[in-house]
Amino acid sequence: xxxAIGWASSVILVLTIANQIRKQWQAGTSEGVSTWLFVGQLxxxxxxxxxxxxxxxxVFSVTNGVLLLxxxxxxxxxxxxxxxx
Numbered sequence: 001x002x003x004a005i006g007w008a009s010s011v012i013l014v015l016t017i018a019n020q021i022r023k024q025w026q027a028g029t030s031e032g033v034s035t036w037l038f039v040g041q042l043x044x045x046x047x048x049x050x051x052x053x054x055x056x057x058x059v060f061s062v063t064n065g066v067l068l069l070x071x072x073x074x075x076x077x078x079x080x081x082x083x084x085x
Contacts, residue, residue: 006059013063017070021077030081038075045071 024030045068052060 003059010059010063010066014066014070017067021070021074024074024081025077028081030078033078035075035078035082038071038078041071042068042075 024033045064049061049064049068052058052064
């Protein structure tokens with residue numbers, strides 16, 4: 001039951017982030033989105049992923065790994081849109 005709560009929370013968080021990235025992509029603009037947001041997210045997600053793996057906590061390992069990937073995608077979209085591409 002404890003893991004089910006963790007996995008359900010993880011799915012909610014990942015879907016929320018994915019929806020925001022989708023909106024940013026569809027809008028075709030990253031106006032008002034700071035690249036530093038993604039730099040901070042990437043640093044934190046990397047640290048939390050390593051930490052979670054060392055603790056053998058698979059809920060947080062997967063969640064933080066997915067958040068790391070979403071940070072990379074969000075960063076790439078922001079940089080591309082700010083360059084006009």
